[in-house]
Amino acid sequence: MTASQPLILGEMPSLSKLYVNAAATAARRRILGSHADGVLPAVSHEVRDVRPDVENLTAYQHLLGETASDVLPAGFIHALAFPVAMSVMNRDDFPLPLLGMIHLRNVIEYRRPVRFTEPLDIVARAATLRAHRAGTQLDIVAEVRASGGGDICWSGVSTYLAKGVFLPGIDKASAAVAPQGFSAPDPTALWQLGVDTGRAYAAVSGDFNPIHLSVLSAKALGFRRSIAHGMYLASRALADVGAAKGDAFRWEVAFEAPVFLPARVALDISTAETGDGGWLRSGYVAWSPRSGRKHFSGSVAAL
Template sequence: MPTEELTESPNLGALYLKAAGTAPLRRAGRDAGLPDTEYVRSGITVDRDHLAEYNRLCGFGTRDELPITYPHITSFPLAVRLMTDRDFPFPLVGLVHVANRITRYHHVLVTDPMTQRVRLANPRRHPKGRQFDVITETSVGDRLVWTETSTYLRRSGSDESAPRPEGVSEVAAGTPTATWRLPANLGRRYAAVSGDRNPIHLSPLTAKAFGFPRTIAHGMWSKARCLATFEGRLPEACSVEVEFAKPVLLPSRVDFTERPGGSGKLFALHSASGKPHLKGRWSSEPE
């Protein structure tokens, strides 16, 4: 696998412009392969002001340890770089983030310099198109501390013969643990913190251009907000898996529900009418 070391974080603004300009050229078929490049960036440090804004927006408190979802923020530009490279087969805009699994082996302190490695893997058929994974490994020194698998779907017609992914157990709507009212500007605020400026999150006009009645919340904000409710209860070594279902339209009200499940918890987000937005589970047994 070719490995390329980056000395600074890729410029997301430039990458999004590149994605828009090259989208018409990416016409991959069902058997399209993925580039095997791995990007590596070392010496990643955390800006405390940025972390504080992320914590406020997602509901985390101030601690010496990074929130379990925060390394996703620092690795995201590497992932976008991979998905805008010339040999990546799909347009970036239009990819659907359908699932995310994070495994934490050790706490990462705000003072720890990180090394992150990002690659693409596991292209496969899906009943609605093609799926693939973005794999991230985060190390502090020589110790692996955190991994992530983000699964994306490229819709390209139905394929009923494709295997259906195994799902996270359902948590039924009703009797929520908490109810959150989400403001209309949540997508813009999280985009500013995360760098994920997909137009479906930024304004009603750009969201409507992609088929949504109004802006939608980021899936990784939803995951982070759910996990903030478990702050202080998540063990140091744990795995957290979520699947994203119906998009969260903004503004809206969502219901959060948690239930016991195995060595951890099952949890879910539903709309006020009971439609599922997210289902997840965390376990004290890292996968």
């Protein structure tokens, strides 16, 4: 999909208002019925001159285990761009229900260090509706550049699943295959995640999706308990990779099974090196030490 001229938003969208509107839209669709036609909105949303808050940055770094620095972590930039992406998914002409959307995958390119003093322009659009064995998936593309027409310094493609939603005109032959079997390696770390993990990450990311906040709010959307944010898990794994990732890198993560809170999560990080000790790539995988079920996996590779 090629987006038309962007819709310039006067200010950063409020995630809380977007979730309230999404709930109202879901209720309206239940009453009136959905008339989705499988066509994504051919427009992008943009917010200009975004200035990160240094106190929020510090709180994020502390929660995720990132080193204190004036450089924005790649996951922090994702959180910064998330309200713009959400505003696209909250449009009246967006064909899938926003609430209950499941996060499947992220591919992020962090092309150069971005400092908190830099004003940024953020643009997001929807792309590539396609079938999934459990419903319909799509990509949300976000790009961040220095304000005033600078080069793209960060870009991300987030893949989401609307479970149980099968749109007309979507070729089911393209549905994703089921995950393969998994044999857990020896862990390099063990995380203890409290029941308040979702609320703690929401406080630094602004993502107050009800599925992450409490048992009651999660059950209202079909989950047996609250679940950890996918980007909390991925960003914490990235922080565990540490300085080996370098200044510019491609970061990938694929989510398989949700982490229901509270939880223990085992993590293994492996790093490949060149003969002279130069770093090439880190891979990581996380799983439940109790059941052995894989939660997510990914990689970080130098650009």
